[in-house]
Amino acid sequence: MRWSRELRIARRSLRTAVKAVAAMAGSRTNLPAGLRSRALTPPANPRTSPGLTEVTDFGSNPGRLSMLVYVPNVAPAPNAALIVLLHGCGQAAASFSRDTGWIALADRLGIPLVLPEQADANNRGRCFNWFRPLHTGRGLGEALSVRQMVAVATQRFQCDPSRVFIAGLSAGGAMTAALLAAYPDVFAAGAVVAGLPVGAANGTVEALARMAEAGPRRTREAWAQQVRNAAPVGFVGPWPRISIWHGSADDVVGRLPHLAHAADRDPRIELVASAERRTLRRSHLPTTASMTCFAIGAATVPPKPPRWFSTTTAIAT
Numbered sequence: 001m002r003w004s005r006e007l008r009i010a011r012r013s014l015r016t017a018v019k020a021v022a023a024m025a026g027s028r029t030n031l032p033a034g035l036r037s038r039a040l041t042p043p044a045n046p047r048t049s050p051g052l053t054e055v056t057d058f059g060s061n062p063g064r065l066s067m068l069v070y071v072p073n074v075a076p077a078p079n080a081a082l083i084v085l086l087h088g089c090g091q092a093a094a095s096f097s098r099d100t101g102w103i104a105l106a107d108r109l110g111i112p113l114v115l116p117e118q119a120d121a122n123n124r125g126r127c128f129n130w131f132r133p134l135h136t137g138r139g140l141g142e143a144l145s146v147r148q149m150v151a152v153a154t155q156r157f158q159c160d161p162s163r164v165f166i167a168g169l170s171a172g173g174a175m176t177a178a179l180l181a182a183y184p185d186v187f188a189a190g191a192v193v194a195g196l197p198v199g200a201a202n203g204t205v206e207a208l209a210r211m212a213e214a215g216p217r218r219t220r221e222a223w224a225q226q227v228r229n230a231a232p233v234g235f236v237g238p239w240p241r242i243s244i245w246h247g248s249a250d251d252v253v254g255r256l257p258h259l260a261h262a263a264d265r266d267p268r269i270e271l272v273a274s275a276e277r278r279t280l281r282r283s284h285l286p287t288t289a290s291m292t293c294f295a296i297g298a299a300t301v302p303p304k305p306p307r308w309f310s311t312t313t314a315i316a317t
Helices: 002-024 093-099 102-108 142-155 172-183 204-212 220-230 307-312
Strands: 052-055 066-070 084-085 113-118 164-169 189-193 242-244 276-286 290-296
Touching: 052 093, 066 093, 066 142, 084 093, 084 142, 084 172, 093 102, 093 113, 102 113, 113 142, 142 172, 164 172, 172 189, 172 220, 242 276
Parallel strands: 084 113, 084 164, 164 189, 189 242
Antiparallel strands: 052 066, 066 113, 242 290, 276 290
16 A cells, blocks of 8 residues: 555655664664774864865855865876765765775876765755755856866866766765766766665655655656756757675665666666666675676776775665
């Protein structure tokens, strides 16, 4: 019955809310011993981390986000790539980028990082507002703030505008999906880790419900239309490439249409513009979790599980 189903969703939403609050509080109680030392712990003052600089003059900033940048030890070469990283709820941009290995990768490859950071005043859980259209739409709110950061960083570091990439975890993953849809002409590719699909929720209550159970019920074409509606008027491609990652032990964002472990049986991962979805890798991690990676677009090399995936698989995101 519909009523009983809605009650189940409500109960799951409540459990999800409790777990999300625990995650935002940084609880490590239930972490496996092997992961406790690698949990994402912020430094005493994130903005004093070596190599990090806060940029304040990057535009009108309607989303009221902070912009941090990391410049690698070796100055980026002209036309280098640019990577944007979006943290999860309750996390600091500096510790997120450091603990997940992105700082080390940036030094090795000579690639600057843009690290948007949420503020308590915008969201009490310090989550990016992926469930609010006024913050995910093109030219609006937090989405526009991130776009302005990209524009300033691309110019300041002389990066190749065709090689701008984005990745995000949890709320940052959901916002990554939204940004790929709203700015397909800006981002070449992106990675969504433990995130949600574009158009899955409109408001806090619905966001919690969608984290607890997949929905709303839509056809493949209807889900694809959510992405097309977010794109610039008349945009016909090419669409950014996207990889979707999720841990099977995640009990906060679970069994959603955007998750890799549900993709085989859930039709709502729509392949926009007839892009081909291929299973690139199924892996078991050093914990009780496993993951499947899917790619939409031109990627051909099966990626290894990223360090940040293995360190956050058992953490409520």
